[in-house]
Amino acid sequence: MSRNRPRGPPTNRDNGIAANEETDMWNKIIQEVRRAKEKNDKQKALAEQIASLNEKIGREGNKPTLAEIGQLDGWYRQIVKLSDEEKAILQEDPSDVIKNLGLLTALRSASEAETTASRAASLPKSSKPSIVARDGAAVHAAAASNSALSDKLNRVKGSTQRSSSVSSSGHARESRDAVSVKVEEGAEGVKGTVAERSGQFVVGAEVVYKHRNKQGVEGEGIQCIIKSISGDGTKKRYDVQDPEPNENGEPGAIYKSSASYLIPIPQIGSPLPSFTVGKQVLARYPDTTTFYRAEVKGTAKKETYRLRFEGEEDEKEMDVDRRFVLDTTASIDPSLLLSIVADSAIMAGKSSPFIAPQPLRSSAPIDNFGLDNTAVDKAPSSAAESDSHRISDHRDILRRTLDNNNDTNNATTTPALPESIISPAFTPPSTPGGTVIVPEQRQLNAQDVSQKISHATKGPKLLQKLPHVECVVRARIPTTTGAEMFLHLYQNDADNKEHLAIVFGNHIRSTSLDRVQEGETEMDRMIRGAYVGRLHPGRVSSRLDEGTSSPNASNDLLGGGQRQAPLVRIHSECYTGETAWSARCDCGEQLDEAARLMSMASEPVPEQLHGEDEEEVVVVEEGGPVSPDHVSDDGPGGVIIYLRQEGRGIGLGEKLKAYNLQDLGSDTVEANLLLRHPADARSYGLATAMLADLGLGVDAYPEGIRLLTNNPDKVRAVEGPNREVRVKERVAMVPIAWRTGGQKGIRSTEIEGYLQTKIGKMGHMIR
Numbered sequence: 001m002s003r004n005r006p007r008g009p010p011t012n013r014d015n016g017i018a019a020n021e022e023t024d025m026w027n028k029i030i031q032e033v034r035r036a037k038e039k040n041d042k043q044k045a046l047a048e049q050i051a052s053l054n055e056k057i058g059r060e061g062n063k064p065t066l067a068e069i070g071q072l073d074g075w076y077r078q079i080v081k082l083s084d085e086e087k088a089i090l091q092e093d094p095s096d097v098i099k100n101l102g103l104l105t106a107l108r109s110a111s112e113a114e115t116t117a118s119r120a121a122s123l124p125k126s127s128k129p130s131i132v133a134r135d136g137a138a139v140h141a142a143a144a145s146n147s148a149l150s151d152k153l154n155r156v157k158g159s160t161q162r163s164s165s166v167s168s169s170g171h172a173r174e175s176r177d178a179v180s181v182k183v184e185e186g187a188e189g190v191k192g193t194v195a196e197r198s199g200q201f202v203v204g205a206e207v208v209y210k211h212r213n214k215q216g217v218e219g220e221g222i223q224c225i226i227k228s229i230s231g232d233g234t235k236k237r238y239d240v241q242d243p244e245p246n247e248n249g250e251p252g253a254i255y256k257s258s259a260s261y262l263i264p265i266p267q268i269g270s271p272l273p274s275f276t277v278g279k280q281v282l283a284r285y286p287d288t289t290t291f292y293r294a295e296v297k298g299t300a301k302k303e304t305y306r307l308r309f310e311g312e313e314d315e316k317e318m319d320v321d322r323r324f325v326l327d328t329t330a331s332i333d334p335s336l337l338l339s340i341v342a343d344s345a346i347m348a349g350k351s352s353p354f355i356a357p358q359p360l361r362s363s364a365p366i367d368n369f370g371l372d373n374t375a376v377d378k379a380p381s382s383a384a385e386s387d388s389h390r391i392s393d394h395r396d397i398l399r400r401t402l403d404n405n406n407d408t409n410n411a412t413t414t415p416a417l418p419e420s421i422i423s424p425a426f427t428p429p430s431t432p433g434g435t436v437i438v439p440e441q442r443q444l445n446a447q448d449v450s451q452k453i454s455h456a457t458k459g460p461k462l463l464q465k466l467p468h469v470e471c472v473v474r475a476r477i478p479t480t481t482g483a484e485m486f487l488h489l490y491q492n493d494a495d496n497k498e499h500l501a502i503v504f505g506n507h508i509r510s511t512s513l514d515r516v517q518e519g520e521t522e523m524d525r526m527i528r529g530a531y532v533g534r535l536h537p538g539r540v541s542s543r544l545d546e547g548t549s550s551p552n553a554s555n556d557l558l559g560g561g562q563r564q565a566p567l568v569r570i571h572s573e574c575y576t577g578e579t580a581w582s583a584r585c586d587c588g589e590q591l592d593e594a595a596r597l598m599s600m601a602s603e604p605v606p607e608q609l610h611g612e613d614e615e616e617v618v619v620v621e622e623g624g625p626v627s628p629d630h631v632s633d634d635g636p637g638g639v640i641i642y643l644r645q646e647g648r649g650i651g652l653g654e655k656l657k658a659y660n661l662q663d664l665g666s667d668t669v670e671a672n673l674l675l676r677h678p679a680d681a682r683s684y685g686l687a688t689a690m691l692a693d694l695g696l697g698v699d700a701y702p703e704g705i706r707l708l709t710n711n712p713d714k715v716r717a718v719e720g721p722n723r724e725v726r727v728k729e730r731v732a733m734v735p736i737a738w739r740t741g742g743q744k745g746i747r748s749t750e751i752e753g754y755l756q757t758k759i760g761k762m763g764h765m766i767r
């Protein structure tokens with residue numbers, strides 16, 4: 001069916017300049033061929049002379065004279081020289097006839113294809129306006145730009161690639177230095193690239209081949225089929241073919257394209273995206289192979305959308321097969337994205353050094369939860385199956401959460417803690433054999449429970465051995481809040497980063513730091529921080545602080561084990577959240593809050609955050625300065641293990657890329673996966689080793705620590721491969737905004753998504 005849409009003028013690039021340049025090129029080739037022929041003729045003449053001389057010598061008894069030999073030698077030399085010269089004309093720059101003939105062939109092909117395209121563009125839609133190339137590279141229907149031939153020649157000549165090009169008649173052309181029509185490197189669009197990574201661009205797949213230059217062509221792109229794929233990485237190129245024969249009945253044009261110019265068309269039978277009324281889409285105009293922008297007006301039938309195409313004269317609405325209605329903003333099949341997420345999550349799980357998330361009730365004894373029973377043999381029968389459950393569960397949770405948020409009509413600020421997030425509906429029971437903690441009002445049905453068990457008990461992959469760590473220097477840091485801490489800098493044999501331990505209180509000391517080093521003086525020890533008490537001008541002994549009555553405390557780290565268990569936080573570096581004021585995450589707030597809790601006097605800490613009742617949250621003064629009066633040497637102290645694992649281990653640069661992907665619509669997990677990183681690339685063996693060095697391992701401190709975290713992975717992982725550290729209790733870190741109903745703390749739309757993803761996809765328990 002045709003539409004009467006005004007069209008731009010045909011894109012006829014065959015202007016006079018181009019034609020002249022082609023003619024010039026041809027004339028030059030002819031001249032060079034003539035020169036080559038002259039050389040060749042001379043060789044023939046010499047060959048005849050040689051032949052006649054040889055005959056004469058034969059007639060005279062095959063005894064050539066010295067003069068005859070010399071003559072032959074000279075002629076042969078001339079032939080070799082002429083032959084070299086002929087070869088150079090034919091095969092070498094500047095006259096390289098063979099190459100220039102190839103160039104001319106490619107250009108003629110381009111001209112012909114473009115002429116056809118121009119003709120096609122002037123036809124009504126119903127005449128399959130499909131033979132228009134607008135990507136940078138073209139083979140069969142190359143040269144889709146409007147540039148003059150000279151530009152094209154430059155590009156063609158500038159190419160160093162060899163390739164097998166396709167001639168105008170569609171035959172593959174193989175030759176020495178086969179001409180490659182240079183592929184212009186457009187920026188790899190995220191969408192096409194995403195589809196590419198998701199494996200949608202395979203030979204035979206249907207795609208929309210987007211016009212690069214919309215001038216003079218119809219619509220946004222045309223339907224094509226991927227015929228072949230070449231190159232790798234960003235050099236990957238697709239030969240896509242218009243499935244419709246051209247008006248002469250010849251096979252449809254082939255275009256070379258990068259992923260950025262392709263949009264996948266869902267396969268028959270695959271899940272299709274759903275669009276709401278008003279949504280802008282890209283859709284195939286009925287009875288054509290051209291895709292246009294359109295607006296969804298409704299669902300006519302189950303298998304079609306009712307659309308109004310952009311620019312339609314009488315506001316006519318048309319029914320279009322759902323398969324040919326595509327999202328203008330996302331060119332990836334959502335079901336495929338989920339499957340990549342699932343696959344990658346499995347991959348991430350495999351490479352993870354810790355066990356799968358375990359639900360641990362905050363501020364409750366860890367032993368209640370049967371961590372000791374966690375066993376590899378409890379792993380689900382199918383990791384893929386369990387992950388797929390998890391993905392669908394998470395989608396539900398997120399949907400419910402978003403619904404809740406929508407209800408509050410408060411999209412820009414951090415709302416009060418939504419019910420579905422406080423205690424996620426997907427929270428699985430604890431490790432088999434342990435106590436099942438399911439609040440009554442959120443009881444899961446049996447099927448849910450079995451699903452949760454299966455995905456929550458993926459086998460642990462713990463490190464075989466802890467890395468070796470050594471505290472090389474320590475220094476006292478008075479902080480802006482008035483509290484003091486000791487910053488410990490560690491080296492290790494696993495990486496070359498300087499991981500840190502921020503120690504609050506005087507009782508926690510590093511064994512490796514305190515160890516006496518050969519030949520060191522007291523001054524050396526004080527300079528590297530291996531002293532007790534405080535330094536002051538004139539102090540001479542590292543072991544005895546004249547200002548205090550306490551001798552070396554290194555063997556009495558926790559005051560005889562009578563104190564409350566120290567608080568520990570394993571914190572991953574976050575430049576953006578801790579230094580650059582980012583409201584995308586809660587890392588800065590968590591660091592501050594951990595320091596605040598650890599620098600408080602020895603009151604029981606968990607109750608400052610939570611009542612005895614699991615459901616009750618006690619709001620306390622948040623983030624206020626800790627007065628020096630509150631800094632107590634007698635408190636349990638605490639340690640923040642500060643690991644240089646920027647961006648969950650992927651580094652700052654990659655995290656910034658992930659942020660951009662997030663702004664383009666991915667969540668934090670998807671963004672990591674799209675960048676080919678695991679959802680979480682961290683491990684915690686260094687933290688375990690550092691804690692052991694600080695006297696918080698089971699050997700020195702069997703009572704165990706209290707771990708400030710919402711991440712259940714950390715709880716088990718930090719205990720180490722052989723339970724070198726014991727986590728007695730998990731203390732949750734509830735975002736301040738949630739605790740204060742949005743009065744304090746971080747407020748941003750980004751942090752909402754960040755927290756939802758942590759809960760929904762990473763199994764964090766923010767309570």
Ligand SMILES: Nc1nc2c(ncn2[C@@H]2O[C@H](COP(=O)(O)OP(=O)(O)OP(=O)(O)O)[C@@H](O)[C@H]2O)c(=O)[nH]1
Nearest residue numbers: 572573574585645646647648655658668709710711
């Ligand atoms: N890749 C990536 N990393 C992020 C992002 N936002 C924050 N991070 C990093 O995440 C790390 C903090 O980890 P989280 O997952 O927030 O929390 P956690 O440490 O697992 O758990 P808690 O102990 O409960 O805080 C830091 O290294 C941050 O730099 C993001 O969008 N993408």
